[in-house]
Amino acid sequence: MLITNIKGLVGLHPKEKSVIRGNEMHHLPVLENAWLLIEDDLIKDFGEMNSIPPQISSLPSQLSVKGKYVFPSWCDSHTHIVFAASREEEFAMKIQGKTYEEIAAAGGGILNSANKLQHTTEDELFESASARLKKMILQGTGAVEIKSGYGLTVESELKMLKVISRLKASFPIPIKATFLAAHAYPKEFQNNHQAYLDLIINEMLPQIAAENLADYIDVFCEKGFFSVEETDQILKAGAKYGLKPKIHANQLSVSGAVEVAVKNNAVSVDHLEETNADTIENLRNSETIVTLLPSCSFYLGIPFANAKGFLAADLPVALATDFNPGSTPSGNMNFVVSLGCIKLKMQPEQAINAATLNGAAAMEISNNYGSIAIGKRANLFITQPMPSIAYLPYSFGETQIETVILNGEIYNG
Numbered sequence: 001m002l003i004t005n006i007k008g009l010v011g012l013h014p015k016e017k018s019v020i021r022g023n024e025m026h027h028l029p030v031l032e033n034a035w036l037l038i039e040d041d042l043i044k045d046f047g048e049m050n051s052i053p054p055q056i057s058s059l060p061s062q063l064s065v066k067g068k069y070v071f072p073s074w075c076d077s078h079t080h081i082v083f084a085a086s087r088e089e090e091f092a093m094k095i096q097g098k099t100y101e102e103i104a105a106a107g108g109g110i111l112n113s114a115n116k117l118q119h120t121t122e123d124e125l126f127e128s129a130s131a132r133l134k135k136m137i138l139q140g141t142g143a144v145e146i147k148s149g150y151g152l153t154v155e156s157e158l159k160m161l162k163v164i165s166r167l168k169a170s171f172p173i174p175i176k177a178t179f180l181a182a183h184a185y186p187k188e189f190q191n192n193h194q195a196y197l198d199l200i201i202n203e204m205l206p207q208i209a210a211e212n213l214a215d216y217i218d219v220f221c222e223k224g225f226f227s228v229e230e231t232d233q234i235l236k237a238g239a240k241y242g243l244k245p246k247i248h249a250n251q252l253s254v255s256g257a258v259e260v261a262v263k264n265n266a267v268s269v270d271h272l273e274e275t276n277a278d279t280i281e282n283l284r285n286s287e288t289i290v291t292l293l294p295s296c297s298f299y300l301g302i303p304f305a306n307a308k309g310f311l312a313a314d315l316p317v318a319l320a321t322d323f324n325p326g327s328t329p330s331g332n333m334n335f336v337v338s339l340g341c342i343k344l345k346m347q348p349e350q351a352i353n354a355a356t357l358n359g360a361a362a363m364e365i366s367n368n369y370g371s372i373a374i375g376k377r378a379n380l381f382i383t384q385p386m387p388s389i390a391y392l393p394y395s396f397g398e399t400q401i402e403t404v405i406l407n408g409e410i411y412n413g
């Protein structure tokens, strides 16, 4: 496929660039008035229209996109899209002023989702997650991470991970599976934490590893959920099976989660709505990516993360949705990029880098995804005509995406 008359080809980071650290994130390479050649499922070549070689301009399958931009697909590195039911009854409680912790204590929250999921079949979960994922793809997402964590029993955690495996097999995008049984203590283990940790470590992990059902391990390290010591225990057990951590850290309080995550070589620490100087110091000499989830802050009314502090410390920042029924009922990366600019005060270029190449890095797939480079996978979207790149996050709540291309083919859902 040959795309011509592109107003701007966005995100031309070289293929070998695997992550962008904070000091460089304002740099988003763009080629104006460009053409792009896709062969099979890969980006084959690109250049300027005024020097397009005749052998290329005469190729068939031309898509002329005057006034439009071509972006690398969004890479959404933190989601919980396998769930049984929405939780809009909690939405009303939240509007009345109840906090996330109070809603959880009143029988809502993660345990509510787990109860519903335990009574839902694998097929039903696959159908509903597929519908969500299709919508996300049509909104520009071309790679995604999905967590378990609404099962909380051996059987239901495995059921969730099997659903993710089926999604991997049936969608044309890369999907990473993260094992998050340490999401909340089930009622029967509330006074016996070690018994649940033993269940995770001795029952769930070996089966998951044997069936190759997870790529990463996650823990909700937070007051009232999993302590730093409990987190450490789980991460060490996961490491025995080669599962690297991606951690829910500092969502509601500064807890030592970042320190334990870095110590266990976490690929990413996610949330970080609460930060102090130690948080940044802990991350400074690590490779760990800071994944911010501003649509969670927007929905819950909790603080927005200190993105400027992380960027100033030269840390690599990624943006993701956190799509889940409790804290972020939206999988729209365009809105996340808008919030990255409006609420986290990131420049449009920084937010776009965070949602593409750094999102790919937070799933360890940036060698093939997240930027437009020769030899990378052709997962892209074409916008409607726009006056500039900044128009995309500026026009929040609207989609500027007109065409989605996955593996070199137009995707219609």
Ligand code: NIG
Binding pocket: 109, 110, 113, 220, 248, 251, 296, 322, 324, 325, 326, 327, 328
């Ligand atoms: O990332 N914080 C933990 N997990 C989810 C919310 C889960 C839920 O409320 O169902 C999150 O925000």
Ligand code: FE
Binding pocket: 078, 079, 080, 248, 322, 324
């Ligand atoms: Fe989450």
